[in-house]
Amino acid sequence: MTRCIRVPKKEGERVRAALFDEGHLDLDAKIRSDGDCLLIPITCGSFEDYEVVDAELAVQEHKVSDYTEIADVPENLRKDLPSSFDVVGDVAMIKIPDELWEYRTQIGEALIKVNKNIRVVFHDYGVKGDFRIRDLEKIAGEGTSETVHKEFGVNLYTDPSKVYFNPRLSSERSRIAQMVKDGDVVIDMFAGVAPFGTVIGKLSHPKVVYSIDLNPEAEHFARINAEKNHVDCIVPMTGDSSKLIYDLPEADHVIMNLPQIADRFLRYALDRMHAGSIAHMYKIIERAEFPGFCEKLEKDMGELGHSIAIDSYELKTYSPTMSVYSMRITKL
Numbered sequence: 001m002t003r004c005i006r007v008p009k010k011e012g013e014r015v016r017a018a019l020f021d022e023g024h025l026d027l028d029a030k031i032r033s034d035g036d037c038l039l040i041p042i043t044c045g046s047f048e049d050y051e052v053v054d055a056e057l058a059v060q061e062h063k064v065s066d067y068t069e070i071a072d073v074p075e076n077l078r079k080d081l082p083s084s085f086d087v088v089g090d091v092a093m094i095k096i097p098d099e100l101w102e103y104r105t106q107i108g109e110a111l112i113k114v115n116k117n118i119r120v121v122f123h124d125y126g127v128k129g130d131f132r133i134r135d136l137e138k139i140a141g142e143g144t145s146e147t148v149h150k151e152f153g154v155n156l157y158t159d160p161s162k163v164y165f166n167p168r169l170s171s172e173r174s175r176i177a178q179m180v181k182d183g184d185v186v187i188d189m190f191a192g193v194a195p196f197g198t199v200i201g202k203l204s205h206p207k208v209v210y211s212i213d214l215n216p217e218a219e220h221f222a223r224i225n226a227e228k229n230h231v232d233c234i235v236p237m238t239g240d241s242s243k244l245i246y247d248l249p250e251a252d253h254v255i256m257n258l259p260q261i262a263d264r265f266l267r268y269a270l271d272r273m274h275a276g277s278i279a280h281m282y283k284i285i286e287r288a289e290f291p292g293f294c295e296k297l298e299k300d301m302g303e304l305g306h307s308i309a310i311d312s313y314e315l316k317t318y319s320p321t322m323s324v325y326s327m328r329i330t331k332l
């Protein structure tokens with residue numbers, strides 16, 4: 001039985017809102033109709049002059065979608081729970097603050113409970129080294145960090161602890177795939193597990209996509225992705241793209257997703273491009289510096305004998321003052 005007040009229906013919403021505002025509405029039971037009145041469950045002894053009754057009320061199910069509501073941590077630390085985390089496939093990666101470290105298992109378990117798609121949770125020590133791979137420590141769940149991320153009907157096999165993969169570029173991948181014409185040659189200079197190559201191979205009809213990466217694990221996963229998605233135009237290669245690119249035919253499209261320093265590689269890309277070829281380059285930079293950066297890039301490439309035109313748009317915010325830009329660089 002639940003303690004309720006009997007409230008005429010026309011006063012019901014005012015009373016419900018007042019109870020809620022004062023913290024006296026019992027959120028675990030459902031309000032129900034009783035003739036011309038409503039039975040509203042309360043957590044206090046009485047409210048205004050309404051009749052207090054005990055009644056059978058149905059249980060109010062709460063669909064918790066925020067793990068911070070249910071994580072088993074001391075109340076004074078709840079405000080320190082991270083509000084964001086990354087998910088690749090069924091693997092979640094979260095940065096646990098020092099003060100919550102001893103509750104890491106409870107935090108991981110809460111994430112799994114609330115997000116049915118998450119199988120395993122890792123603490124993320126950050127991205128490291130030239131390969132940009134994540135240093136991970138398991139805190140809850142089953143299995144390893146190997147997983148399958150799905151986008152545009154493509155299954156991308158990856159392991160964030162072995163190779164870099166960015167699940168947030170799916171619309172860029174499909175946008176570029178739509179620009180690739182039948183029979184085009186594509187070179188991805190920093191390919192990772194070949195997400196660009198796989199999506200392009202699935203949505204368009206390139207002749208070939210050379211997928212280069214320094215990290216041998218990238219080639220391993222690129223081969224799996226080509227095979228599992230029945231894309232036979234991908235040629236995975238391991239090595240430094242600034243050197244390997246000279247072994248390849250001229251490209252119609254060059255993809256350059258190494259946003260901190262890709263511009264240092266543009267000269268090599270342009271050596272393997274013909275007039276009309278496009279380099280799709282990503283750049284992280286202070287927003288105020290971006291126009292000057294583009295001007296300097298045009299000047300520097302001009303001095304090397306490459307005439308270029310740059311179109312760009314701001315892909316996303318990176319920090320309060322920095323953004324990631326998507327640049328379309330056409331060789332003239």
Ligand SMILES: C[S@@+](CC[C@H](N)C(=O)[O-])C[C@H]1O[C@@H](n2cnc3c(N)ncnc32)[C@H](O)[C@@H]1O
Pocket residue numbers: 130131132163164165166167169189190191192193194195196212213214215218239240241242257258259
């Ligand atoms: C930001 S990740 C991009 C991965 C992939 N394109 C994606 O969107 O998920 C950059 C990749 O470039 C690779 N890399 C760094 N320097 C390289 C180089 N000189 N030649 C080839 N690959 C390189 C790293 O190993 C890493 O996998």
